[in-house]
Amino acid sequence: MPYYVVKDGQRVGPLSDEEFQNRILSGEIGPDTLIWQAGMADWKRYAEHSGLEAPPPPEISPKPTFLTGPTGVCAECGNTFVRDELVSIAGASVCAGCKPLFLQRIREGASLPSAYRYAGFWIRVVAKFVDGMILGAMGLAVQLGIFGTSLGMAPQPGEVNFGPTALSWGLGMVIGVSYAVFFLGKFGATPGKMAVGIKVIRSDGAPITYGRAAGRFFAEYLSLLTIYIGYIMAGFDEEKRALHDHICDTRVVKN
Numbered sequence: 001m002p003y004y005v006v007k008d009g010q011r012v013g014p015l016s017d018e019e020f021q022n023r024i025l026s027g028e029i030g031p032d033t034l035i036w037q038a039g040m041a042d043w044k045r046y047a048e049h050s051g052l053e054a055p056p057p058p059e060i061s062p063k064p065t066f067l068t069g070p071t072g073v074c075a076e077c078g079n080t081f082v083r084d085e086l087v088s089i090a091g092a093s094v095c096a097g098c099k100p101l102f103l104q105r106i107r108e109g110a111s112l113p114s115a116y117r118y119a120g121f122w123i124r125v126v127a128k129f130v131d132g133m134i135l136g137a138m139g140l141a142v143q144l145g146i147f148g149t150s151l152g153m154a155p156q157p158g159e160v161n162f163g164p165t166a167l168s169w170g171l172g173m174v175i176g177v178s179y180a181v182f183f184l185g186k187f188g189a190t191p192g193k194m195a196v197g198i199k200v201i202r203s204d205g206a207p208i209t210y211g212r213a214a215g216r217f218f219a220e221y222l223s224l225l226t227i228y229i230g231y232i233m234a235g236f237d238e239e240k241r242a243l244h245d246h247i248c249d250t251r252v253v254k255n
């Protein structure tokens, strides 16, 4: 249906759809250009007619909404937006339209195993050493607190009483499992691991639960009982898994 437009105070037309579109593209017809076609009661501004413009709000807005104030560029599509329309995600500004795609890409990127930096054998030895010192001090404190003496000493020659040694073993295990379950379950890392900046996660990147932390503690005994071969395996595994990581589907990664 042909259009008529007002240009420099003169009626121009009829214009075919194609001519009309061309004049929009060339900028000759702008939002404020008055247009008319059959069926319209009166001339209307092009923006109003085309639906580009929402009906005016009941209260007069003090500021126009079109690209005023500071602007930013969307990291995803590269278009310019008013700052207020951009959201900040992982240090990048993206527009509302790109937000779902951008979030999905981050999620996919984060769950890729190759995105992790696995913690190797030696850094884990250092973490174990720090934890060992803390556990040793805690064990001694508990023994002194309960029994008023250290139980860790081997029985003297001629002594038949192995009780204290078994007791100190049992105490050590209770303290050890509590320590591992609490710190791994709550923070994903024991103080020793925190000290060297590593943590335990699931193979899919999820944090480990209290239950899995407990299971992992006991699975570690297998690494110990295999004369440390279970630990040394971490040095040769491409994802730096020790035996107990294999058993519990865990990974130790750098923060």
Ligand SMILES: [Zn+2]
Binding pocket: 074, 075, 076, 077, 078, 079, 094, 095, 096, 097, 098
């Ligand atoms: Zn965008």
